[in-house]
Amino acid sequence: MALIVQKYGGTSVGTTDRIKAVAERVVRTADTGDKVVVIVSAMSGETDKLINFAHKLSAHPKEREMDLLLSSGERVTSALTAIAVEALGHKALALSGRQAGIITDTVHTKARIEKITGERIIKALNEGYVVVIAGFQGVTADKAEVTTLGRGGSDLSAVAVAVAIQADRCEIYTDVDGVYTTDPNIVQEAKKIDKIAYEEMLELASLGAKVLQSRSVEFAMKYNMPVMVLSSFTDNPGTLVTKEDKGMENVVVSGIAYDKNQAKLTIVNVPDKPGIAARLFDSIASANVIVDMIVQNISSDGKFADISFTVPKTESKKALEVTKKIAKKLGAERVDIREDISKVSIVGVGMRSHSGVAAKMFRTLADHKINIMMISTSEIKVSCVIDLKFTELALRVLHSSFELAL
Amino acid sequence: MALIVQKYGGTSVGTTDRIKAVAERVVRTADTGDKVVVIVSAMSGETDKLINFAHKLSAHPKEREMDLLLSSGERVTSALTAIAVEALGHKALALSGRQAGIITDTVHTKARIEKITGERIIKALNEGYVVVIAGFQGVTADKAEVTTLGRGGSDLSAVAVAVAIQADRCEIYTDVDGVYTTDPNIVQEAKKIDKIAYEEMLELASLGAKVLQSRSVEFAMKYNMPVMVLSSFTDNPGTLVTKEDKGMENVVVSGIAYDKNQAKLTIVNVPDKPGIAARLFDSIASANVIVDMIVQNISSDGKFADISFTVPKTESKKALEVTKKIAKKLGAERVDIREDISKVSIVGVGMRSHSGVAAKMFRTLADHKINIMMISTSEIKVSCVIDLKFTELALRVLHSSFELAL
Numbered sequence: 123m124a125l126i127v128q129k130y131g132g133t134s135v136g137t138t139d140r141i142k143a144v145a146e147r148v149v150r151t152a153d154t155g156d157k158v159v160v161i162v163s164a165m166s167g168e169t170d171k172l173i174n175f176a177h178k179l180s181a182h183p184k185e186r187e188m189d190l191l192l193s194s195g196e197r198v199t200s201a202l203t204a205i206a207v208e209a210l211g212h213k214a215l216a217l218s219g220r221q222a223g224i225i226t227d228t229v230h231t232k233a234r235i236e237k238i239t240g241e242r243i244i245k246a247l248n249e250g251y252v253v254v255i256a257g258f259q260g261v262t263a264d265k266a267e268v269t270t271l272g273r274g275g276s277d278l279s280a281v282a283v284a285v286a287i288q289a290d291r292c293e294i295y296t297d298v299d300g301v302y303t304t305d306p307n308i309v310q311e312a313k314k315i316d317k318i319a320y321e322e323m324l325e326l327a328s329l330g331a332k333v334l335q336s337r338s339v340e341f342a343m344k345y346n347m348p349v350m351v352l353s354s355f356t357d358n359p360g361t362l363v364t365k366e367d368k369g370m371e372n373v374v375v376s377g378i379a380y381d382k383n384q385a386k387l388t389i390v391n392v393p394d395k396p397g398i399a400a401r402l403f404d405s406i407a408s409a410n411v412i413v414d415m416i417v418q419n420i421s422s423d424g425k426f427a428d429i430s431f432t433v434p435k436t437e438s439k440k441a442l443e444v445t446k447k448i449a450k451k452l453g454a455e456r457v458d459i460r461e462d463i464s465k466v467s468i469v470g471v472g473m474r475s476h477s478g479v480a481a482k483m484f485r486t487l488a489d490h491k492i493n494i495m496m497i498s499t500s501e502i503k504v505s506c507v508i509d510l511k512f513t514e515l516a517l518r519v520l521h522s523s524f525e526l527a528l
Numbered sequence: 529m530a531l532i533v534q535k536y537g538g539t540s541v542g543t544t545d546r547i548k549a550v551a552e553r554v555v556r557t558a559d560t561g562d563k564v565v566v567i568v569s570a571m572s573g574e575t576d577k578l579i580n581f582a583h584k585l586s587a588h589p590k591e592r593e594m595d596l597l598l599s600s601g602e603r604v605t606s607a608l609t610a611i612a613v614e615a616l617g618h619k620a621l622a623l624s625g626r627q628a629g630i631i632t633d634t635v636h637t638k639a640r641i642e643k644i645t646g647e648r649i650i651k652a653l654n655e656g657y658v659v660v661i662a663g664f665q666g667v668t669a670d671k672a673e674v675t676t677l678g679r680g681g682s683d684l685s686a687v688a689v690a691v692a693i694q695a696d697r698c699e700i701y702t703d704v705d706g707v708y709t710t711d712p713n714i715v716q717e718a719k720k721i722d723k724i725a726y727e728e729m730l731e732l733a734s735l736g737a738k739v740l741q742s743r744s745v746e747f748a749m750k751y752n753m754p755v756m757v758l759s760s761f762t763d764n765p766g767t768l769v770t771k772e773d774k775g776m777e778n779v780v781v782s783g784i785a786y787d788k789n790q791a792k793l794t795i796v797n798v799p800d801k802p803g804i805a806a807r808l809f810d811s812i813a814s815a816n817v818i819v820d821m822i823v824q825n826i827s828s829d830g831k832f833a834d835i836s837f838t839v840p841k842t843e844s845k846k847a848l849e850v851t852k853k854i855a856k857k858l859g860a861e862r863v864d865i866r867e868d869i870s871k872v873s874i875v876g877v878g879m880r881s882h883s884g885v886a887a888k889m890f891r892t893l894a895d896h897k898i899n900i901m902m903i904s905t906s907e908i909k910v911s912c913v914i915d916l917k918f919t920e921l922a923l924r925v926l927h928s929s930f931e932l933a934l
Contacts, residue, residue: 208589
């Protein structure tokens, strides 16, 4: 008899028919004798609808009120899912984030979970209930304010609840049936990964593979909670996200991610003096723009430098403005911006024990005349910024070169 | 400087444009220096949509989960309204029923308000906020469960909050601009009533004039809270519901109500023995059917009786079944049912000090060949059950006979 947390995303509970299907899956699990806690997102489209309403009323709606507003969507699905489970003859109890004891800090719209007082969940499970919890939301420690955890927060709710009640595993149901070696919409040969290390998943999640939210992977890694990514539309086995084990090192590259939502800025010919990078990125940070990759080249005579960096495309205008100002002060020649770029990354814990992986990536891209504009590496990943139009080609040739389809 | 509670119904907050209009009215009031607490219903259609979802999933959704489900609608409008008020430059704080301290008993879907701990409301008002509270909902004393107050519960929330914070008055904004002498859709000459006594409003509310929910009128009467019924679509002055005063007695009949949602059952020729009525209505009460009017006639020889009574049309099948069973046991000849009836009632506190009011009603109906099937009277009202098809005629001739248009 296992204790299982199942999380269902927005498309999985998008209609009453879909909620019925979720209830059937939940009851099927519960009928095997397992104890089941269900975490649900809002019905797909609901959160966007409410955000839309708020923005029709105000250019800058207060975050406290946004939390009260948006938390209603998951309450609706938790109640509906519990009702659907009961209709199938199994006891079910719906709980809001507050009722489930999900205590957060007071930072509205992106609160952090501080603790989960899981007594009510455990009590209900012991009384034979399936417990259905509204994801994405919590309450401040004094119970005065409703908070939300930010986009994708329901994944985090699920993992955190799983950790708090010491579940055997956390199952994340979504509209894809697992984590793939790369985007199957682009590379037909993309293969579902059976098992992936937290670190790899984390790189893939933050690199643009939208299956699982980064914070929830971090949380699972911290507490060593096994996470299964599954489809709520099929009975396929899914992908297990877990602690790195020996076997995983044999696989050099586990997956290839891409991100088309970045823009690249370059300050050309800055007189190279100590502290120019610090001054530049201080100014950009003060404008609340998050910088991803940074590359600095020094001219052959050592007098001038080019500094390139990438920012989210949505922030590129703001970043350009700030950069132009600081470029003038630093005496740089000009600032260039390119929005037609993408970042392609190979990820794998096996890189730690294998050499030549980055070189193989560069060679593969070069063989296909794909120019690399920027490079950034970590222990388990290599990222290259390339021309946007080569993204799909790069994914295909890298996928084949690293033999991920085998 | 006054302390005012304003309640806006579902159509008044039915779209973001309507919410904007509500915010404008609220800010207009607040800008005069008055302190304003706003109670909002769910956007029109939302509650029905959610009920529909639940019934698609289960024939008998649990009431606890229904409360969690339905309470979300008012949370949405409270947040949106606060956001709209802030956009107009006035501080606003949205509160759920729980956050506003609306404590109820534990009877889900029709909870009774036990008390309102208004500290947070008062504190926010003193800090210059417009406070926007989600109507219709509360929380149990231990804070464990969310409850709702039943249909029309937002009116009750408004009056109860007004009483708790000792407001100067409670304004109920709806889609009509006050209480009329009768339905203006039927009688063109119907006139808006400027001022009406709680008792009269109570009779009109329970008799089918849907402007104000009965429980909220009872509550207002109990605590002597003046209630204004107004339209959120106009700036017309509305109707004041208040304590009876001397002037009101001069008006014999204040309004005429009708109810087309009743059915009439008659047990014909029951052998008249003591206790037959008790046995009959005990059985009907056990079936949870609410009986409105009851009339009993004894045959001229005193051996047989006819008993007629009315029940809500929705309950008529169930009532007929129970009545047929008991009729057999009592040795009655048969049970008749009529669904093509309506109840027309004249209401007025002035009846207490004027005689001949009932007689005038009967004569007016008789003059127009409208047959009266049943009669029921109270201190301030006379009700007649008539043929459904004469409802409109009856309203018109009574309205004219009692000179309500003057």
